[in-house]
Amino acid sequence: MAICLLGLGSNLGDRTANILEALRLLRRQAQVIVLRHSSLHETLPVGGPEGQANFLNAAAVIATQRWPAELLAILQDIEAQLGRKRTDRWGPRTIDLDLLLYDQQVIHTPELTLPHPRMHERRFVLAPAAEIAGDLRHPALQSTIDELFTRLPPPSPSEPKLRVFTSAEGMQRETLRLRRLSRRVGVVPTMGSLHEGHLSLVQAARERAEVVVATIFVNPTQFAPSEDFSKYPRNLEADLQALSAAGCDYAFVPSREEMYPEGSSTFVEPPAVSQPLEGVCRPGHFRGVATIVLKLFQIIPAHVACFGQKDYQQAQVIRRIVADLNVPIEIVVCPIIREPDGLAMSSRNRYLSPAERRQALALSQALGEAERLVAAGENESETIVAAMRNILRRAGITRIDYATLADPETLAEVPRVEGRAVALIACFVGTTRLIDNRLLGPENWRA
C-alpha cells in the first residue's frame, strides 16, 4: 500500500458539495482507501483571469495499491465526472484534484511530476495538508509538510481566512485546540440562508471573541412533519461568501448523517419555558432546538454564543438549558434586525409574494402599537392585545397562532404590564408562518 497526499480545490458552483462529492467518488474506487481529509480552506485564486471566485481547498490522505499513473487517471476521471473542463488552464473549475505525494517516489514524466512541483511554496496546498498530514515527508526537500508550512511567508492580509468543517470530530478538535491556545471562541448557530440579522450576530461574536465559528445546519428534529423542512431555503455558496465577507473564521456545515447518525437516540427535554406559545403551536420544536444546540455547544465548546432576539422564546429556552445543564458558555441575545419598513428579517421572508410582503408589515406595526399604548400609560393586556389583533386583522391576517403579552423570563401570559414584559406575535401570512416580538416596559432593557 502506498500512502498518498492529494490536494482538492473548487471555485465554481457549490464548492463544498464539489469537494465532498469528489471524496465520495474516490471512496468508491477499488483499492483506494480515504484515510482522512482536511477542512476546506478558502483561498484566493492563483493566476488566471481577473475576478475569479475564491477557492475552497482541502487535502486528503489515501492508501492505495494503484500505481501513480493509474491513480492520476482516476483523479482525472473524477474531475471529468464533476464537469471539469481542462481547456482553460487557469479558469474557474468545479474541481481540481492534484496528486501531491505518492509515498517517497520522485517521478518526472510529461504526464506526472512527483512530488507536485509547486506544492512546497503554496499556502493553499500546505495549510490543509498540515492539518491532517504534518508528519509526511517531501522526498526531494527532506522536510515534513509541517516544516514546509512553517517556512512559508505569512499570509497577506487580503487572504481570506474562512475554513469550512463538515465533520463534527474535526470541528471539535479544532475548537479544543483554539481553547488550548487561550483563544476566546464565539459561536453563531444558524440554519443558513443568511441575512443581515445573522451577520449582526457574527459581528456581535467578533466583538466578544477572537475567533468566530458560524454553524449552518437545517435541523430536521425541530421541524414537525407538516412543516417546511424540505422547502426551507438553502444556499450554502451564498452563505459561505457572506460569512467570509463578515470576517467569520470558521463555518461548521455538517450533513444530516453527521449530526444524527444511525442509532442516535438521546434528546434534550427542554425546560418549562419551552411549553407556552411556540411549545403549544409547534409541539416537539423546542426538543429539536434543545438537542441540536446542546450538540453544537459540545462540538464547538465556545466561550460565548450569540442568538437573535427575533426568536425570543428560543433564546430564553437556550439560556435556561445552559443554566440547568451547567454548560460553560455565555449566551448573548442580540437585537432584532429589521427591513427599513420595520419587517423583522427572516429567512422565511423570501417565501412571501409582493402582496404578502406588504401584509407582513402588520406584525411590526401591531408590536409598535403595543409599545405606544404602554408608553401612553395603558397596562391592561386585554386592551393592548385587542389593539394588536385589530391591526393584524385589518391587514387581512386571520390565522394568528398568538398575539400576547408575556413575562420576559417564564413567557407566561401576563394580565397587566407591570415592569418588564414582552409582546409576541406568531401568525400566518399566506402559507408562511412569521414571528416577531418587542420588549415592553418602563425603561430600555435588553433581552
Next chain:
Amino acid sequence: MAICLLGLGSNLGDRTANILEALRLLRRQAQVIVLRHSSLHETLPVGGPEGQANFLNAAAVIATQRWPAELLAILQDIEAQLGRKRTDRWGPRTIDLDLLLYDQQVIHTPELTLPHPRMHERRFVLAPAAEIAGDLRHPALQSTIDELFTRLPPPSPSEPKLRVFTSAEGMQRETLRLRRLSRRVGVVPTMGSLHEGHLSLVQAARERAEVVVATIFVNPTQFAPSEDFSKYPRNLEADLQALSAAGCDYAFVPSREEMYPEGSSTFVEPPAVSQPLEGVCRPGHFRGVATIVLKLFQIIPAHVACFGQKDYQQAQVIRRIVADLNVPIEIVVCPIIREPDGLAMSSRNRYLSPAERRQALALSQALGEAERLVAAGENESETIVAAMRNILRRAGITRIDYATLADPETLAEVPRVEGRAVALIACFVGTTRLIDNRLLGPENWRA
C-alpha cells in the same frame, strides 16, 4: 464597608459541613456580606498532639460595617455554636475562624493582631486565600496575597493535595483552568459511600490523566419515590479520607440545591439502550442518570471519565449519550471489583444482614454458572437463564427483576449466545435490590 479576609479550618467531625455551616451562620449576621469563599484545601495539622486528623481549610472574603473587635466576637460566637472548645490550643477543632485582613488596618492588641501574624508563612492560609483574593494587599508587607503565596517554599511531598469544591461554578472554573494549562483531567462520578470498586476507578483515572476529580452526589432524580434515596448511605468524611489516600486531587461535593436550583427543569431524555432491564424496573432512573452525568461533564469538562462495569447498562447508556450529544470525553468502563467470595462490591451491600449477605452470593454464582455453561458449549439462552434462576431460587431469592442474556450494546435479550453477550441479574435480597453482570463470549473482551 470594610473588605475582610477570613480563614476557616476544621479537623474534627464532618469538616466540610462544619465549614459550610460556619459560612451559613456568617451570612445570617447583620451587616456582614459573604462575597465569596474558596474551595476546601486538605492540609496537615500544624503543631498540637501527634496523630491529629488533617484539616480542611478555606478562605472567605466578606464586606462588613462591623468594627474589627465586633467581627472577632462574631467569629468566636460562631466557633462556640459549632462546638469549638478553646481550652486546648493546638487540639483538634470542629471549626477555627481567623480574621486575617481587615481592609488595610494594622492592629496590635492582646485580643487581636491584624494582619494575622503568621498568615504570610502559612500555605494552608495563603493557598485558599490566593484562590479568591489574590489581589488583596497585606498592609505591613506591602505585597499581594498572590505574591506572598508565590514566595512560599514548595509544598512537602507528604502534604495532602485534595481540594473539595462545593460550588459548581468554582469546580468548573478550576477545571477550565487546568485545561488551559494543558493538564489532562479525569473524572470519577460517584454517589459516595465509597468502596474498593470506586477507588479502582480513581486508580484507573490516575493512570489516564494527570489530575483526577471524584464527584460525590446522591442524585435525587435517579431515585423513584419508592426507592432508597433518603436512606442511601452517606459518609462524606470517610469518603474524603479514602479519596485523599487514593491520591485524588479534587472532590466535587455539591448540595442538592447546587445541582437542582429552584426552577431547574431541563432533563436529558436517555437513549434507546436505557429502555430494557433497569428501564423497565426503574422508570425514570436513567433520565435522572443521564441528566446528572451530562451536568457533571459540563461542570467538570474532563478528558476521560471512569465508570464501573457493575452498572453495565448505565455504562452503555452513558457511552451512547456521549456519542449522541457529541460530548468531548472518553468513557472508560472498568472491571467489577468483588469481595473475596465473589459478591460484587456495592454501597448497598451494607444494608444486608449476615444471612442476606450469604444469600447475596447467589448472584455471582449464577453468573459464574452462565459463564461455565457457555464455555462448555451451551448457547441456548433459555437453558442458561433457567440455570441462573435456579441458583437464585435455591438461595431463597424469589423477587427477581431480571436474570437474562443480552446484546452487549443494545441490551436487547438474545435467544442464543453467539459471539459476545452479557449475563445480567437484578434481584432483591431481603429488601435490598442488588445487580451484577458478567461478560460472556468466545474470547476475553472488555466492556
